[in-house]
Amino acid sequence: MSTHNAYYIPHKATWPIIGTVGLFIMLAGFANFLNGSSIGPGMMILGLLVFIFMLAGWFTLQSLESEYGMYNTQVGISYRMGMMWFIFSEVMFFSVFFGALWYTRNLSVPWLAEGVTGEMLHKGFEAVWPTNGPAHLLGGKPTPDGEFEPMGAWGLAFLNTLILLSSGVTCTWAHHGLLAGKRQQLIQGLIATVVLGFLFVGFQAYEYHEAYTEMGLTLGTGIYGSTFFMLTGFHGFHVCVGAIILSTVLFRSWRGHFKPENHFAFEAAAWYWHFVDVVWLGLFVFVYLL
Amino acid sequence: MSAVIAPHDHEHDDHHDDHGPMKGWIRWIITTNHKDIGTLYLLFALAMFFVGGAMAMVIRAELFEPGLQFVNPQFFNSMTTMHALVMVFGAVMPAFVGLANWQIPMMIGAPDMALPRMNNMSFWMLVAGVLLLASTLFMEGGAPAAGWTLYPPLVLQTGAALPFAIFSVHLLGISSIMGAINIIATIFNMRAPAMTLMKMPLFVWTWLITAFLLIAIMPVFAGAVTMLLTDRFFDTSFFDAAGGGDPVLYQHIFWFFGHPEVYVMILPTFGVASTIIPVFARKPLFGYSSMVYATASIAFLSFIVWAHHMFLVGMPMAGELYFMYATMLIAIPTGVKVFNWTATMWKGAMTFETPMLFSIAFVVLFTMGGFTGLMMAVAPADFQYHDTYFIVAHFHYTLVPASVFILMAAGYFWLPKWTGHMYNEKIGKLHFWLSAISVNILFFPQHFLGLAGMPRRIPDYAVQFADWNMVSSIGGFIFGLSQLLFLYIVIDTIRGGTGEKVTDEVWEDAHKHSLEWTLPSPAPYHTFTTPPETVPSEHF
Ligand code: HEM
Ligand SMILES: [Cu+2]
Numbered sequence: 001m002s003t004h005n006a007y008y009i010p011h012k013a014t015w016p017i018i019g020t021v022g023l024f025i026m027l028a029g030f031a032n033f034l035n036g037s038s039i040g041p042g043m044m045i046l047g048l049l050v051f052i053f054m055l056a057g058w059f060t061l062q063s064l065e066s067e068y069g070m071y072n073t074q075v076g077i078s079y080r081m082g083m084m085w086f087i088f089s090e091v092m093f094f095s096v097f098f099g100a101l102w103y104t105r106n107l108s109v110p111w112l113a114e115g116v117t118g119e120m121l122h123k124g125f126e127a128v129w130p131t132n133g134p135a136h137l138l139g140g141k142p143t144p145d146g147e148f149e150p151m152g153a154w155g156l157a158f159l160n161t162l163i164l165l166s167s168g169v170t171c172t173w174a175h176h177g178l179l180a181g182k183r184q185q186l187i188q189g190l191i192a193t194v195v196l197g198f199l200f201v202g203f204q205a206y207e208y209h210e211a212y213t214e215m216g217l218t219l220g221t222g223i224y225g226s227t228f229f230m231l232t233g234f235h236g237f238h239v240c241v242g243a244i245i246l247s248t249v250l251f252r253s254w255r256g257h258f259k260p261e262n263h264f265a266f267e268a269a270a271w272y273w274h275f276v277d278v279v280w281l282g283l284f285v286f287v288y289l290l
Numbered sequence: 291m292s293a294v295i296a297p298h299d300h301e302h303d304d305h306h307d308d309h310g311p312m313k314g315w316i317r318w319i320i321t322t323n324h325k326d327i328g329t330l331y332l333l334f335a336l337a338m339f340f341v342g343g344a345m346a347m348v349i350r351a352e353l354f355e356p357g358l359q360f361v362n363p364q365f366f367n368s369m370t371t372m373h374a375l376v377m378v379f380g381a382v383m384p385a386f387v388g389l390a391n392w393q394i395p396m397m398i399g400a401p402d403m404a405l406p407r408m409n410n411m412s413f414w415m416l417v418a419g420v421l422l423l424a425s426t427l428f429m430e431g432g433a434p435a436a437g438w439t440l441y442p443p444l445v446l447q448t449g450a451a452l453p454f455a456i457f458s459v460h461l462l463g464i465s466s467i468m469g470a471i472n473i474i475a476t477i478f479n480m481r482a483p484a485m486t487l488m489k490m491p492l493f494v495w496t497w498l499i500t501a502f503l504l505i506a507i508m509p510v511f512a513g514a515v516t517m518l519l520t521d522r523f524f525d526t527s528f529f530d531a532a533g534g535g536d537p538v539l540y541q542h543i544f545w546f547f548g549h550p551e552v553y554v555m556i557l558p559t560f561g562v563a564s565t566i567i568p569v570f571a572r573k574p575l576f577g578y579s580s581m582v583y584a585t586a587s588i589a590f591l592s593f594i595v596w597a598h599h600m601f602l603v604g605m606p607m608a609g610e611l612y613f614m615y616a617t618m619l620i621a622i623p624t625g626v627k628v629f630n631w632t633a634t635m636w637k638g639a640m641t642f643e644t645p646m647l648f649s650i651a652f653v654v655l656f657t658m659g660g661f662t663g664l665m666m667a668v669a670p671a672d673f674q675y676h677d678t679y680f681i682v683a684h685f686h687y688t689l690v691p692a693s694v695f696i697l698m699a700a701g702y703f704w705l706p707k708w709t710g711h712m713y714n715e716k717i718g719k720l721h722f723w724l725s726a727i728s729v730n731i732l733f734f735p736q737h738f739l740g741l742a743g744m745p746r747r748i749p750d751y752a753v754q755f756a757d758w759n760m761v762s763s764i765g766g767f768i769f770g771l772s773q774l775l776f777l778y779i780v781i782d783t784i785r786g787g788t789g790e791k792v793t794d795e796v797w798e799d800a801h802k803h804s805l806e807w808t809l810p811s812p813a814p815y816h817t818f819t820t821p822p823e824t825v826p827s828e829h830f
Contacts, residue, residue: 006819007401009322011312012312012320013321013322013411016407016408016410016414017320017414020411020414020418021418023415023418024422024461028454034519035450074479077479078475078479079405081404082408082471082472085475088505088506089467089471089505089506089509090509092506092507092509093509093513095510096509096517100528100539103536103539104535104536104539108531108539109534131534132534133532133534137525137527137533140526219524219525220526220527223535226520226533230517230526
């Protein structure tokens with residue numbers, strides 16, 4: 001294989017259609033499952049497997065092409081732009097849920113208790129946060145005065161903040177190692193980052209378990225439960241994805257991939273990781289603390 | 291006559307790389323070539339245009355007379371909902387992505403799109419999304435019928451179709467975001483060195499800005515429908531006051547997406563118009579840089595005006611006033627554009643081939659839609675117009691004789707470059723006049739209906755609305771049938787058209803305006819494998 005000077009344009013691509021079919025089957029299966037159809041779960045698993053197969057295949061292809069030197073600097077710039085704007089789209093996705101949290105806390109919950117609405121419809125409802133609404137929803141069902149315990153900030157959430165922040169540091173430390181050509185530091189840094197990432201997910205799972213079993217806090221606990229689980233849930237999912245991406249980067253580092261001047265996959269994973277980190281800080285402040 | 295026809299067949303030497311397309315149907319599934327993918331998008335969009343059009347025919351047939359004629363109200367509502375979703379996400383948006391695929395690399399002197407594999411995936415995700423959506427037509431409880439805005443709580447009463455429609459939105463969102471990222475990377479990273487930003491054709495500029503809009507808004511729509519999904523299936527109460535949520539929250543999120551979304555459909559329209567009009571006026575575009583800045587201002591403003599769709603929902607007075615004035619501001623950059631198109635034609639050596647006819651009609655009729663928009667921007671006046679046929683007339687003027695006409699214009703304008711064949715000008719003109727007249731018969735009376743108080747999204751109406759509805763339906767049928775001419779022309783042109791061999795520039799002096807006209811016709815499978823040395827430097 002040569003180092004191309006021209007922009008690399010692959011002449012055919014089979015992974016995209018495979019991935020699309022996988023995602024299609026998975027989502028159609030999920031929809032069937034939600035409608036209570038028995039073929040749903042099977043389709044979901046099948047689609048997921050196809051999708052994972054695509055991810056593995058496509059990423060392997062990309063890393064091999066990269067190692068063969070098929071990507072010149074210009075191709076690298078395209079990839080970086082792609083990743084940047086993908087992260088921007090993720091920022092917008094999270095903004096929706098932060099926006100919903102802001103809107104309900106500052107506008108719609110007070111409106112429910114105010115004026116004629118409060119007087120006539122929701123007598124006795126107080127606009128305090130956290131709330132499960134005028135109907136005191138628990139598990140999605142109205143209750144006379146259903147109580148729940150809100151999630152505190154200074155327990156697991158704070159611990160998780162420390163964990164995620166340290167993982168940001170170890171990630172950067174690994175990057176310095178890569179830039180300085182110290183493979184050992186690169187690998188150790190990545191191992192630490194991945195371990196911290198999964199530790200975070202583990203603690204969050206534990207927190208969810210507590211919430212569901214001990215605190216009466218579920219997705220169905222009114223608007224507080226909705227926003228809490230939606231925000232932390234999507235974030236947790238992103239941590240999982242980020243940790244998996246970092247694991248593949250770790251694997252490639254161990255196989256001797258990446259050069260100090262050319263390591264797009266590492267950069268992309270690191271950007272993603274820092275993004276997930278920043279979102280968590282937002283969550284810690286707006287969901288747990290305030 | 292500005293179509294330049296070559297005197298003889300002449301061979302173009304392809305000193306480009308290697309190989310042409312793969313053999314067999316598999317080519318179309320695994321292709322990474324921007325021209326192939328552009329063709330796929332355009333043909334898919336054309337097909338969806340007729341699917342959505344068929345639904346519109348059902349709507350107009352039912353509304354031909356008062357009373358229930360052909361379909362039951364539930365199905366009627368499904369038709370309005372699906373018509374809108376199919377037209378927006380299946381026809382207009384993909385058609386512009388198709389144009390972007392074909393044209394942007396050729397216009398900026400790039401060998402292909404920046405991320406060719408992802409380009410392929412964007413297209414197939416679109417197909418998957420539309421398939422999910424279309425499948426809802428055959429489901430228990432029918433297709434979604436709550437309107438394309440999918441407002442809760444009504445939409446939560448949808449039957450089995452709801453999760454399919456929601457996942458369809460997710461897939462369409464992924465497709466659009468990937469397409470937009472690709473366009474941004476292509477424009478920023480793949481331009482020929484001589485192609486500085488302020489030399490780019492306006493079509494490229496408007497798409498660049500549109501791509502930013504898409505990346506910003508599609509995730510927002512995805513988030514909104516995700517909350518619908520969890521409200522329906524996972525006990526959340528985002529849009530349920532019993533749990534402290536608010537249905538109006540959905541409207542805010544939806545329109546934060548929805549208003550920029552209408553600009554996603556109109557900005558590339560502006561770009562194509564700004565590309566076509568100078569060629570047939572034989573003048574450089576008037577006010578090139580002001581066009582760029584106007585486009586950017588419109589895009590920015592589109593993010594801060596969303597609640598003009600919600601004047602009647604019960605907003606604080608300050609909100610009503612703010613959204614009223616902010617919305618009116620959009621008329622300024624829009625006016626700049628209309629002025630510039632007109633000034634471009636002023637004292638031009640104009641000829642009136644089909645693409646130009648459609649473009650001129652666009653300038654006039656889009657302005658109509660802009661004016662009615664301005665009327666509805668006045669909050670107290672909108673109390674009267676809201677949810678009536680007036681707004682139906684408004685947005686159809688901005689979408690049909692604007693976006694759709696310009697898509698037609700683009701087809702006539704570039705088909706010779708794409709296929710190497712000339713379309714039949716006589717039938718093209720016939721198509722134009724039939725469309726231009728019937729579209730007004732179809733939509734103009736809807737202004738009267740709306741002002742008189744006829745609500746939108748109803749299968750039946752009071753008898754005083756009967757006359758104009760009948761007129762509108764007749765216009766609708768003529769318009770719908772006329773589009774078969776376009777289908778005929780597209781097929782005919784692909785298969786050889788008039789038989790004349792077109793030159794490289796196709797339209798007189800078009801190569802002075804944009805790079806694609808310096809390439810052979812039909813454009814070879816691979817173009818600009820090495821960037822062109824010079825680019826048209828005349829805006830002029
Ligand atoms: C000068 C520019 C414009 C202004 C001031 C404007 C203003 C408005 C207003 C105030 C409404 C809400 C009416 C109501 O619900 O009572 C509206 C609706 C709408 N506009 Fe525009 N508009 C403009 C341009 C456009 C363009 C360029 C497009 C599309 C290409 C567009 C598409 C729509 C659509 C689709 C709706 C209806 C949405 C729905 O309720 O289903 N508008 N416009
Ligand atoms: Cu709007």
